[in-house]
Amino acid sequence: MEFENNQGALEEEESQMESLILNDNTNNGGDPLSNGHPLSPPAEIPTSHDHTVNDPLSMTSSPNPNSSFNSFLEPPSYADAVFRSFDDGHNSNNNKIVSTSSASATSSSASSSGEYLKISVTDPQKSQDVVGNSLVPGGGSYVTYLIATWTNLPEFNGTEFSVRRRFKDVVTLSDRLSEAYRGYFIPLRPDKSVVESQVMQKHEFVENRRVALEKYLRKLAEHPVIKRSEELRVFLQVQGKLPLVKTTDVASRMLDGAVKLPKQLFGESVVSAAVDPSEVVQPAKGGRDLLRLFKELRQSVTNDWGGAKPLVVEEDKEFLDKRKKLQDFETELTNVSQQCITLSEINDNFLVDSRLVPRELKKISSSLPKQARSAVVTNVECCAICLRIQYILETHCIIASSNKRRMDKLHEYLGVMLAVNNAYADRSNALLTVQTLLSELSNLNSRIEKLEAAASKIFGGDRSRVRKIEELKETMKVTEDAKSCAVKEYERIKENNKNELERLDKERHDDFFGMLKGFVVNQAGYAEKMASVWETVAKETSGYAKSS
Amino acid sequence: MITTQRSMNGGGGGLQSPRSNPPNSSSPYLTVSVTDPAKMGNGVQAYISYKVITKTNFPEYQGPEKIVIRRYTDFVWLRDRLFEKYKGIFIPPLPEKSTVEKFRFSAEFIEMRRQALDTFVNRIALHHELQQSDDLRIFLEADEQTMERARSQETGYFKKKPSDLMQIFRDVQSKVSDVVLGKEKPVEETNPEYEKLKRYIFELEDHLGEAQKHAYRLVKRHRELGQSLAEFGKAIKLLGACEGDALGNAFSELGAKSEMLSIKLQREAHHLLMNFEEPLKDYVRAVQSIKGTIAERANAFRQQCELAETIKLKEIDLNKLRLIRSEKMLDAEHEYEELKADAEDATRRFETIVRLMNEEIVRFQDQKTQDMGLAFHEFAKGQARLSNGIADAWRSLLPKLESLSAS
Numbered sequence: 018m019e020f021e022n023n024q025g026a027l028e029e030e031e032s033q034m035e036s037l038i039l040n041d042n043t044n045n046g047g048d049p050l051s052n053g054h055p056l057s058p059p060a061e062i063p064t065s066h067d068h069t070v071n072d073p074l075s076m077t078s079s080p081n082p083n084s085s086f087n088s089f090l091e092p093p094s095y096a097d098a099v100f101r102s103f104d105d106g107h108n109s110n111n112n113k114i115v116s117t118s119s120a121s122a123t124s125s126s127a128s129s130s131g132e133y134l135k136i137s138v139t140d141p142q143k144s145q146d147v148v149g150n151s152l153v154p155g156g157g158s159y160v161t162y163l164i165a166t167w168t169n170l171p172e173f174n175g176t177e178f179s180v181r182r183r184f185k186d187v188v189t190l191s192d193r194l195s196e197a198y199r200g201y202f203i204p205l206r207p208d209k210s211v212v213e214s215q216v217m218q219k220h221e222f223v224e225n226r227r228v229a230l231e232k233y234l235r236k237l238a239e240h241p242v243i244k245r246s247e248e249l250r251v252f253l254q255v256q257g258k259l260p261l262v263k264t265t266d267v268a269s270r271m272l273d274g275a276v277k278l279p280k281q282l283f284g285e286s287v288v289s290a291a292v293d294p295s296e297v298v299q300p301a302k303g304g305r306d307l308l309r310l311f312k313e314l315r316q317s318v319t320n321d322w323g324g325a326k327p328l329v330v331e332e333d334k335e336f337l338d339k340r341k342k343l344q345d346f347e348t349e350l351t352n353v354s355q356q357c358i359t360l361s362e363i364n365d366n367f368l369v370d371s372r373l374v375p376r377e378l379k380k381i382s383s384s385l386p387k388q389a390r391s392a393v394v395t396n397v398e399c400c401a402i403c404l405r406i407q408y409i410l411e412t413h414c415i416i417a418s419s420n421k422r423r424m425d426k427l428h429e430y431l432g433v434m435l436a437v438n439n440a441y442a443d444r445s446n447a448l449l450t451v452q453t454l455l456s457e458l459s460n461l462n463s464r465i466e467k468l469e470a471a472a473s474k475i476f477g478g479d480r481s482r483v484r485k486i487e488e489l490k491e492t493m494k495v496t497e498d499a500k501s502c503a504v505k506e507y508e509r510i511k512e513n514n515k516n517e518l519e520r521l522d523k524e525r526h527d528d529f530f531g532m533l534k535g536f537v538v539n540q541a542g543y544a545e546k547m548a549s550v551w552e553t554v555a556k557e558t559s560g561y562a563k564s565s
Numbered sequence: 566m567i568t569t570q571r572s573m574n575g576g577g578g579g580l581q582s583p584r585s586n587p588p589n590s591s592s593p594y595l596t597v598s599v600t601d602p603a604k605m606g607n608g609v610q611a612y613i614s615y616k617v618i619t620k621t622n623f624p625e626y627q628g629p630e631k632i633v634i635r636r637y638t639d640f641v642w643l644r645d646r647l648f649e650k651y652k653g654i655f656i657p658p659l660p661e662k663s664t665v666e667k668f669r670f671s672a673e674f675i676e677m678r679r680q681a682l683d684t685f686v687n688r689i690a691l692h693h694e695l696q697q698s699d700d701l702r703i704f705l706e707a708d709e710q711t712m713e714r715a716r717s718q719e720t721g722y723f724k725k726k727p728s729d730l731m732q733i734f735r736d737v738q739s740k741v742s743d744v745v746l747g748k749e750k751p752v753e754e755t756n757p758e759y760e761k762l763k764r765y766i767f768e769l770e771d772h773l774g775e776a777q778k779h780a781y782r783l784v785k786r787h788r789e790l791g792q793s794l795a796e797f798g799k800a801i802k803l804l805g806a807c808e809g810d811a812l813g814n815a816f817s818e819l820g821a822k823s824e825m826l827s828i829k830l831q832r833e834a835h836h837l838l839m840n841f842e843e844p845l846k847d848y849v850r851a852v853q854s855i856k857g858t859i860a861e862r863a864n865a866f867r868q869q870c871e872l873a874e875t876i877k878l879k880e881i882d883l884n885k886l887r888l889i890r891s892e893k894m895l896d897a898e899h900e901y902e903e904l905k906a907d908a909e910d911a912t913r914r915f916e917t918i919v920r921l922m923n924e925e926i927v928r929f930q931d932q933k934t935q936d937m938g939l940a941f942h943e944f945a946k947g948q949a950r951l952s953n954g955i956a957d958a959w960r961s962l963l964p965k966l967e968s969l970s971a972s
Contacts, residue, residue: 342807342809345807346804346807346808348807349800349803349804349806349807350804352800352803352804353797353800353801353803353804355800356793356796356797356800356801357797359793359796359797360790360793360794360797363786363789363790363793364790366786366789367786367787367789367790525812526811526812526970529812529815529816530812530815530966530969530970533815533816533819533966534963534966534967534970536819537819537959537962537963537966538959538963540955540956540959541955541956541959541960541963542956544952544953544955544956544959545952545953545956547948547949547952548949548952548953548956551945551946551948551949551952552945552949554941554945554949555942555945555946555949558938558939558941558942558945559942560938561935561938561939561941561942562939562942562943
């Protein structure tokens with residue numbers, strides 16, 4: 018691509034500079050319609066231009082109302098591409114990053130079937146808790162947010178609706194999702210903040226939380242499986258109180274468990290010593306599952322330190338390899354993320370200091386009035402030059418901040434890694450359950466055998482022993498059922514892991530390539546622009562060089 | 566042209582020296598270059614010596630070309646002598662002594678000093694008055710022993726001639742008497758133009774100082790950015806390594822480019838240092854030299870005033886003596902005549918200084934414009950070069966990225 022020498026008059030450059038700054042400012046606020054596209058980071062990407070030139074077929078059919086802007090612009094050099102599309106990239110938040118030439122159906126629902134699910138979180142309002150539930154006197158007030166949804170997914174009955182939710186509801190949603198979708202890479206919810214109620218009321222805190230909630234819900238909406246979940250639908254659509262089961266408070270569960278515990282520990286005959294099949298599909302939680310927790314803990318200790326290998330192990334070598342790779346990836350990503358932060362800090366310092374140079378030079382160029390005329394001329398030139406330099410620096414600022422946003426994608430991936438770790442933890446837990454059940458089965462089996470052996474020696478059988486054997490056989494059956502449930506669950510989670518991993522790989526591939534390309538194009542265009550302005554300045558001052 | 570006279574180590578765009586005539590013309594010329602820094606001696610006594618090459622057709626000089634070895638202290642000697650003799654002229658400034666031990670022998674410091682010394686001597690050689698100086702000739706031609714002798718003579722208070730010492734005493738005396746008599750304000754000129762000039766010089770000193778500070782910071786930032794980019798490149802390469810496949814390649818390429826750019830940045834930082842910050846520092850020193858001249862002018866003015874007063878008093882005395890026809894009258898008349906001669910000298914000295922200063926200011930302004938303009942030009946050129954380099958680097962990466970992402 019030829020480099021268009023964009024040497025306008027100084028005024029034109031100034032006005033361009035102003036429009037650059039303006040656009041940058043006006044488009045930082047959340048645009049509710051902007052971000053349904055799963056491949057789009059919330060930053061501008063100028064490669065939309067390259068794509069109109071290179072690959073018109075891959076233009077997304079994103080239902081973005083502002084995409085028409087791009088059709089008005091000619092395909093120019095990198096420099097212009099970067100800067101014009103800054104104007105529009107900001108306006109439109111148009112986000113087709115990468116020429117996914119096959120608008121692949123797995124992750125971009127938007128481009129394949131025209132479906133969308135857009136969420137916005139706005140309007141935080143204070144609300145009072147009427148029921149005196151809180152222990153803190155004077156507390157009991159909380160903040161609700163207006164959560165608005167636009168969608169055309171068939172699962173939802175309707176296209177536009179909104180509800181009010183508080184942060185606790187979000188926590189509930191997140192908990193239910195992680196129970197129901199074990200093995201999936203579920204985005205992590207924003208942190209609970211353990212701060213005083215005073216701080217909770219502060220505007221900045223509320224605003225940060227609002228932004229975080231919006232990001233979280235949007236990420237959920239991007240996940241191909243979770244966006245269709247009942248839990249999410251209920252959260253987004255059902256008015257009034259959130260009808261999801263809250264995590265029962267620990268106290269009652271403790272009591273529950275404590276009541277059952279003596280029976281479990283001492284009453285061998287209780288059939289419910291076996292693990293209920295339906296419970297097997299959940300990881301062991303505190304309280305009621307105390308016994309189960311103990312068993313699984315014992316199993317994991319045996320796995321780690323016992324001599325015998327457990328009966329079922331993680332066999333999938335591919336999985337193990339992938340996991341190791343992901344761990345390495347996470348380490349390096351953290352490193353790179355840190356470097357990016359350092360880099361942008363230093364860049365900022367650079368700019369701050371660069372700004373001061375032209376001002377100082379102007380001062381120096383001042384001269385006594387009756388001196389050589391050449392000195393006076395320099396003064397005027399100097400002003401012109403200084404203005405140019407200021408323009409350069411303004412541009413640099415814009416680029417730097419856009420780079421920062423781009424790099425945010427990198428930082429976001431760190432969050433994704435956490436979700437991956439959670440999914441892997443689900444898998445390990447399920448495996449542990451299977452292993453526990455298997456060893457219990459073998460345990461029961463050996464006891465039955467022993468009893469049978471002993472009973473067979475006595476003629477006519479030992480009444481109590483026979484009864485015992487019967488009971489044990491019953492327990493074994495139940496445990497067998499539980500085991501097959503657990504195995505099924507484990508396989509299911511494994512399958513989920515695999516699919517998610519593929520999805521992640523694809524997304525990561527696309528995301529990162531887009532990020533890289535955008536970054537590189539940005540830098541190239543900006544550097545060219547800078548070079549042209551500096552060359553102008555050098556030309557204007559070349560008079561000094563010649564006479565030297 | 567000066568550039569051909571520059572040392573091999575000089576490179577382009579060093580400190581700006583005034584123009585000179587080409588050596589082949591028949592008009593008189595005197596060009597000097599300071600080259601070849603070499604470390605001499607050991608330990609605490611170690612110092613750097615420079616080769617000073619003179620090419621001239623001045624009749625007073627020994628020959629068309631002469632090479633001598635000089636050290637920093639010799640340059641200081643030259644400057645002090647010129648400052649003494651040529652009051653009113655802005656003597657070119659010298660680079661500072663290094664205050665920090667460990668940098669005294671760093672390559673960068675030595676190079677900067679060499680350039681500054683080269684500029685110093687050349688400026689003297691091209692100044693129409695200073696180039697006539699005997700001291701300059703001694704400096705450029707004398708063998709080492711003569712030089713050493715001259716140098717050791719001039720250092721310390723022992724160098725001051727008795728009349729200088731007397732002058733110092735008189736200065737102290739008048740200062741004391743001023744204070745005692747309650748005349749706190751020293752006698753100063755009331756020339757409004759001159760006032761403006763002084764104010765301008767002081768303001769200029771501040772501005773130059775600020776600008777130089779900023780230039781220094783700019784250089785530092787360039788270096789930091791370069792370093793940070795290198796680390797970033799390394800980290801990204803590691804990320805690519807554990808990513809593998811096309812994406813991994815892409816990251817590796819990005820990392821490699823970052824490292825390459827880091828080198829460019831470091832180079833530009835050096836260029837900035839030499840061609841932007843150094844000239845500013847040079848001018849800071851130049852302004853300080855001017856302040857020295859201002860002080861000399863004030864001195865001369867004060868001397869003139871004092872002598873004028875002393876003469877008045879002497880006249881009164883003389884008339885008294887005439888009236889009473891004392892024997893002391895003849896002596897008094899002698900003294901009176903001497904005083905009058907001194908006063909004339911003082912007045913002449915002062916007026917010379919004033920005249921010279923007026924010329925010098927014009928010359929200084931012109932040169933400042935020239936030099937600052939050039940410094941700025943170099944700055945712009947360097948930045949353009951850097952930006953172009955960056956643009957090329959990134960542009961070359963794109964097709965690779967395209968092909969990798971498609972695979």
